[in-house]
Every structure is written in structure tokens, then in C-alpha cells.
Amino acid sequence: MAKLDIQSLRNRVERINTLPTIPSVLKKLLGVIENPRVSLSEISDFISNDPALATKVLKMVNSPIYGFPGRISSVNQAVILLGLNVVKGLLLGVSVFDLMQKSMIGLWEHSIGCAVVARIIAKKKQFKEPEEVSAGGLLHDIGKVILILQFPDDYQKAMNEAAKSDKTIAVAEKDFFAANHTSAGAWVAQKWSFPRNLTDMIECHHKPHLAKNAPFQTAVVHLSDVLLRGRGFGFAGDSKVPRLTLLPGKNYNSAKKTSRTFSASPRMPWR
Numbered sequence: 001m002a003k004l005d006i007q008s009l010r011n012r013v014e015r016i017n018t019l020p021t022i023p024s025v026l027k028k029l030l031g032v033i034e035n036p037r038v039s040l041s042e043i044s045d046f047i048s049n050d051p052a053l054a055t056k057v058l059k060m061v062n063s064p065i066y067g068f069p070g071r072i073s074s075v076n077q078a079v080i081l082l083g084l085n086v087v088k089g090l091l092l093g094v095s096v097f098d099l100m101q102k103s104m105i106g107l108w109e110h111s112i113g114c115a116v117v118a119r120i121i122a123k124k125k126q127f128k129e130p131e132e133v134s135a136g137g138l139l140h141d142i143g144k145v146i147l148i149l150q151f152p153d154d155y156q157k158a159m160n161e162a163a164k165s166d167k168t169i170a171v172a173e174k175d176f177f178a179a180n181h182t183s184a185g186a187w188v189a190q191k192w193s194f195p196r197n198l199t200d201m202i203e204c205h206h207k208p209h210l211a212k213n214a215p216f217q218t219a220v221v222h223l224s225d226v227l228l229r230g231r232g233f234g235f236a237g238d239s240k241v242p243r244l245t246l247l248p249g250k251n252y253n254s255a256k257k258t259s260r261t262f263s264a265s266p267r268m269p270w271r
Ligand SMILES: [Fe+2]
Pocket: 140, 141, 170, 181, 205, 206
């Protein structure tokens, strides 16, 4: 397919809800999430009314990703504990990643791994909301999911290009698309009224120094992404390890220590 200009690409990306592969529950869910005035109880009712979705949400909140293993037994409790912003990310996580499990298992592993590592680092660094950083880790590459769903052939070509050259997938994407997965992710994040911090983590996870609202959370997602790639866990579209970008003027002694701890560890902490 001829390369679309950036506005046409954005229109296609934003029309993700109209794809035949998107199940009706995700379509309805996006409708709920797009409403910026949606309340906690409306979200809770929406989840509870769909037993399959409720089960997935409970599984997810009780998994190591969110750090309440085996402790949350109801959707209401989950929503109150995690808060609206995290629940929005979690709902998109369980639904969008449902689409991925069959065809994009490597990307799914990469995203789950990134969520776990990001939460561990955020907790260690005593971030106020480690769950928010975890949601950022889970969804940081959502732009790839959308590009793959909307343009499977071109995305395959981009992956082939990354495999046979020294380009990372983020660079190879630019050969076939007017923008890469970080922009695609940011467009849907804005369309779905994601919280600004989450949008930052999606848009700037390769360039955390550009994050305006959540530079530290974004830096943690960036670090987790690089660590996961260095470890060869999952598959994010290429087998390269991108360079770690540091925030100018910040003290990274502790970040370096965390990095060493992970690389010295013989196994990932959730295995
Ligand atoms: Fe990425």
C-alpha cells in the first residue's frame, strides 16, 4: 500500500473501533471510556454486567502486574482500590490484549513483562501510584497493536526491514508509515481520553526527556522496555536493544543500580 500522509494515517488509526476484528464488548467499552465524565460506579456496573470481562479484570488485578495477588474478590473493590485512571488502562489492557494473544504473543509477553518490571521499579522508587506506571508499561506499545490490526501487511514489511537491517522497529515503521507506533498510540490515547500521564508514557517511552506531564513515570517505562529487550523477553517487533535515554540533569545512580540488579539476576522476578 502507498504510504499514507500523516492525517490519513491518523484517521485510520482513530477508526480502530470500526475494525471487524474488534469484538462488540471492546466497542462498547471504548464508548464508555471515551466519555471523560464517566464515574467509578458506571465503570464498575459496566464491568460487572459482562461476566467474561469481570473475570478477566479480576484475574488481571490479582496478577503480579497490579500487585494485589489473590486479594481482590470483587469488581467494586478493584475499581475503588485502583481508581478510575488505572481501571481505564486495565480495561483497555485486558480487551486489547485479548486481540493480541493469538497473533501477537511476543508483543503480549513484552507488554506484560514491561508492566511487571515498571511496577517493581516504581515501587522501589516509592512512586505514589506504581499501578499507574504499571498500566503505562502494559499499554506503552499499544500503537503497535493498532498499526498491526489496521495495516498487517505493511507492518510485516516493517518487521522484515528491521530484521534484515540495523534499524529498530520504531525506525523501520517510519519507512512504511508517516508516523511510528508512539504517535499512533498517542492518537488513540487522546481519542479514548486516557489520563495525561498515561498518554505521556505511551507517546514518549522512547524519548522520556520529551514527556511533559509524567517524565519520571515515562523514564521508568523506557528503562523497563530497554531491560526487557536486553533480556530477550517477549518480542517487540525486532531483536535489538535500544540505547537508554537519560533525562538531562537528573541523577541516575539509583536507576543504574536497578539496571544492574536485573541484568545480574539469573531469572526475571516473576518467573
Ligand atoms: Fe515502543
